Amino acid sequence: MDRQIKCELHGDMIIAGSDAVSELYDRGFYGRKKDGVLELSLIEGAYLLYREKIQIFSNETTVDFKTFFEIASGRSEDFELRYIVFKDLRERGYYTKMNPIGFRVYPRGGHPGEVPAHIFIYVISERAQLPLKSLIHELNKAVNARKRLILAIVDEESDITFYEIKKIAMMGKSPIEPEEVEVPMVTGLVNDRTIVWDREMSDFLHSSYFFGRKLDESRLQLSLVESGYLLGKQWIRIEHKNVASLDADKFNEYAEGVEPGYMLKYQVYAHLRDNGLVAKTGFKFGTHFRVYKQFKSDTHSEYLVHAVMPDYIFALPELSRAVRIANSVKKRMVFGYADGGVEYVEIGWIRL
Amino acid sequence: MDRQIKCELHGDMIIAGSDAVSELYDRGFYGRKKDGVLELSLIEGAYLLYREKIQIFSNETTVDFKTFFEIASGRSEDFELRYIVFKDLRERGYYTKMNPIGFRVYPRGGHPGEVPAHIFIYVISERAQLPLKSLIHELNKAVNARKRLILAIVDEESDITFYEIKKIAMMGKSPIEPEEVEVPMVTGLVNDRTIVWDREMSDFLHSSYFFGRKLDESRLQLSLVESGYLLGKQWIRIEHKNVASLDADKFNEYAEGVEPGYMLKYQVYAHLRDNGLVAKTGFKFGTHFRVYKQFKSDTHSEYLVHAVMPDYIFALPELSRAVRIANSVKKRMVFGYADGGVEYVEIGWIRL
Structure with missing residues (x-):
C-alpha cells in the first residue's frame, strides 16, 4: 500500500502539507493549492480516505471513514449525494472541481490546467423540488460560461440519472x-x-x-x-x-x-403554430402536445411539448417520467413556458 | 339509398314504429323492443341519422344531424364522448348496448340474444377526474357479472385509448x-x-x-x-x-x-416483500417501485408498482403516462392501495 498522507480536518476543509501537492494534486488533480499547502474538499477527503490515500486527523486523533462520513454530512449540504456523484465520475475517468451546485467537469482525457471544464453538473436528490426558475438561472450561467448544464439526479437507491438541459428555439416548416x-x-x-x-x-x-x-x-x-x-x-x-x-x-x-390551465396551454399552442409547427394532443404520452416540424402524412412528431407556468416547480419523479416516455418513442422532451413571449427548454436523458 | 325509417324524438329516447324492429333490431341489433315499437337511445339515433338509415321528427318537423347532435348533447351526459366510442366500436364490428357508464359490448362475431356481452366499457373524457374508489366499484360490478372492465378514454382530439382494469394478487418467489x-x-x-x-x-x-x-x-x-x-x-x-x-x-x-408519503409507500413495500416479491425504486420509470417476482442476476422486473391512497383520484393524462411507460419497457403497471390490507389493481393498455 502507498504511504498515506497525513491531513487535518478544519471545518469544511481538509488541509494537507506540501508533500500532498505532488502526490495528490500533480498526480490526481485533487484539491486546491494555496500558500504551499493543499486544501481538499470534504468530498475529496472522503474519497481519498476510502481509497486509503490519506489519513485524516482531527484534534490529534485519526478519523475513520464512518466517523468522517457522519461529520462531513453534517457540515456540507447534500454531502452524501455529491459524494456518490463524485465517486461515479471519478471512477469513470472524469476530473472534477467543486462548484456551488455540484461540479465542474473536465473532458475525459483532459485535466484541470490543461483544458477548460466543459460541463457544469447540478447534483440534486430525487426528492428535491426543482423550480424551473432555478434551472433557467443555472442554465444561463452555464451558457454564459460556455459550459453544458447537466442535472445529476440521485435516486433513493443512489443510482444517478443524467439529464442535459438546453434552451431550444422551436421553428417549423408548416x-x-x-x-x-x-x-x-x-x-x-x-x-x-x-x-x-x-x-x-x-x-x-x-x-x-x-x-x-x-x-x-x-x-x-x-x-x-x-x-x-x-x-x-x-x-x-x-x-x-x-x-x-x-x-x-x-x-x-x-x-x-x-x-x-387552458390559457397557459393555448399560449404555447399558438406560439408553436405561429412558428410553423404543427401541434396535436400529446395525451397518449402524458404531455400537452406532440409536435411536428412539418406535417406530411408519413412523418412522426419530433417533440413532446408540455406547457408550464414560469413559476413551475418540477417534482423529479414526474420529470423523469416525461423524459423517459419521450425517449422511448424517440422524441425530444420540451417544456414551454410563457414569460412575456414563450420560451422552451429541452431536457434530455444522456449517458455521461 | 335504403328507405329511411321515420322516428320520433321523445325526451332522451327515439321511438320507431314496428317496421323498425325488423329493419333495425333484427338486422343490426339497434335499440330495445318494447310493446311492439323500437326504442333507440340518442346515441344510436345519431349514428343511424349519420348513416341515413332513419329520419328523426320532433314536433312534426325533421331534425338534421347538426340540430340533433346539439339537442342530444344537452340531454344526455357525455353524449359526444359516447357517440365517438359507439361509432368506433360499431364500425369495428362490435355490437353494443347502453349501460350507465357506457356500454356492454358483445364479442366480435356474436350478437345480443345469441351470446352474452363480455365487456363493460367505461367511457370517460381525458379531462375527467377518476376516483380510484369509483374504478374499484365498477370493477367489482364487472367481476360479479363476469365481464371484463375496459376504460375508454376520449382525448381532446377524440382519439380513444382503451385500458383494461384488473384486480391482481401480487405473489413472488423470493x-x-x-x-x-x-x-x-x-x-x-x-x-x-x-x-x-x-x-x-x-x-x-x-x-x-x-x-x-x-x-x-x-x-x-x-x-x-x-x-x-x-x-x-x-x-x-x-x-x-x-x-x-x-x-x-x-x-x-x-x-x-x-x-x-413515506408511510403509504412503506405499507406497499412491506406487503410486497412479505409476499416474496423484490421491490426496488422505480424512479427511472416515474413510479414508486419496480418489482421482481424473483431476484436472479439476469432477470428484469415484471411490474411497476405505484402506491396510492384509497381515496386517490386519477388525473387521466398522468394515468396514461404511467401505463405508457410500463408498456414501453414491457412491464405491467400496478397501483397498490392500502385499505386495511394492501390490494392491487393492474391497468394495462389494450387494443380492442
Whole structure:
C-alpha cells in the first residue's frame, strides 16, 4: 500500500502539507493549492480516505471513514449525494472541481490546467423540488460560461440519472398562410370540443393544416386550443347555445372553465403554430402536445411539448417520467413556458 | 339509398314504429323492443341519422344531424364522448348496448340474444377526474357479472385509448427467511438513506436479498423503505446523531418528514416483500417501485408498482403516462392501495 498522507480536518476543509501537492494534486488533480499547502474538499477527503490515500486527523486523533462520513454530512449540504456523484465520475475517468451546485467537469482525457471544464453538473436528490426558475438561472450561467448544464439526479437507491438541459428555439416548416379563409365558418361548441359542420371546410382544415379530427366523412371536431386559435385567426366563428358567435374573451373564459390551465396551454399552442409547427394532443404520452416540424402524412412528431407556468416547480419523479416516455418513442422532451413571449427548454436523458 | 325509417324524438329516447324492429333490431341489433315499437337511445339515433338509415321528427318537423347532435348533447351526459366510442366500436364490428357508464359490448362475431356481452366499457373524457374508489366499484360490478372492465378514454382530439382494469394478487418467489439475522447490525442514518458499515452484512443483504446498493466494496446504502423494513424485522438497528438505536415510531416519523408519503409507500413495500416479491425504486420509470417476482442476476422486473391512497383520484393524462411507460419497457403497471390490507389493481393498455 502507498504511504498515506497525513491531513487535518478544519471545518469544511481538509488541509494537507506540501508533500500532498505532488502526490495528490500533480498526480490526481485533487484539491486546491494555496500558500504551499493543499486544501481538499470534504468530498475529496472522503474519497481519498476510502481509497486509503490519506489519513485524516482531527484534534490529534485519526478519523475513520464512518466517523468522517457522519461529520462531513453534517457540515456540507447534500454531502452524501455529491459524494456518490463524485465517486461515479471519478471512477469513470472524469476530473472534477467543486462548484456551488455540484461540479465542474473536465473532458475525459483532459485535466484541470490543461483544458477548460466543459460541463457544469447540478447534483440534486430525487426528492428535491426543482423550480424551473432555478434551472433557467443555472442554465444561463452555464451558457454564459460556455459550459453544458447537466442535472445529476440521485435516486433513493443512489443510482444517478443524467439529464442535459438546453434552451431550444422551436421553428417549423408548416406556416399558416394569412387570410386564406375570408368568411369565418360556423362551428358548434359541444362541451369540450367544437364541430365544423361544413364538409368542404372540414376537409380544408384537416388536410391542409392537420387541424382537428374527422367525426365522420363530412364533419370535423376541433379541440379547445384549436378552436381558440382558429377563432383568433377569424377562420371560424363559434355558435354556442343561443349565442351565434362567441367572441374570443367569452370563448377563453368558457374554455378555462372546462379545462383549467387552458390559457397557459393555448399560449404555447399558438406560439408553436405561429412558428410553423404543427401541434396535436400529446395525451397518449402524458404531455400537452406532440409536435411536428412539418406535417406530411408519413412523418412522426419530433417533440413532446408540455406547457408550464414560469413559476413551475418540477417534482423529479414526474420529470423523469416525461423524459423517459419521450425517449422511448424517440422524441425530444420540451417544456414551454410563457414569460412575456414563450420560451422552451429541452431536457434530455444522456449517458455521461 | 335504403328507405329511411321515420322516428320520433321523445325526451332522451327515439321511438320507431314496428317496421323498425325488423329493419333495425333484427338486422343490426339497434335499440330495445318494447310493446311492439323500437326504442333507440340518442346515441344510436345519431349514428343511424349519420348513416341515413332513419329520419328523426320532433314536433312534426325533421331534425338534421347538426340540430340533433346539439339537442342530444344537452340531454344526455357525455353524449359526444359516447357517440365517438359507439361509432368506433360499431364500425369495428362490435355490437353494443347502453349501460350507465357506457356500454356492454358483445364479442366480435356474436350478437345480443345469441351470446352474452363480455365487456363493460367505461367511457370517460381525458379531462375527467377518476376516483380510484369509483374504478374499484365498477370493477367489482364487472367481476360479479363476469365481464371484463375496459376504460375508454376520449382525448381532446377524440382519439380513444382503451385500458383494461384488473384486480391482481401480487405473489413472488423470493421470501424473506425469518430470523436469519440474530443480532441486528448497526447502520447510520444520513439524511435520506442509511449506510450499513459492516462489510459482511452489506454483502449478505445485497447478494442474498437485493437490499440496497453498494456505496463501495465494503459498505451498503439502504433507502428509507428498506431501512424501515429491515428495522421492523430487527435485522438492523439505526444510529442517528446521538441516538444509538432509533425505534420504529421515531424512524417512521423521521422518514415521513424527509419524504412526505413515506408511510403509504412503506405499507406497499412491506406487503410486497412479505409476499416474496423484490421491490426496488422505480424512479427511472416515474413510479414508486419496480418489482421482481424473483431476484436472479439476469432477470428484469415484471411490474411497476405505484402506491396510492384509497381515496386517490386519477388525473387521466398522468394515468396514461404511467401505463405508457410500463408498456414501453414491457412491464405491467400496478397501483397498490392500502385499505386495511394492501390490494392491487393492474391497468394495462389494450387494443380492442
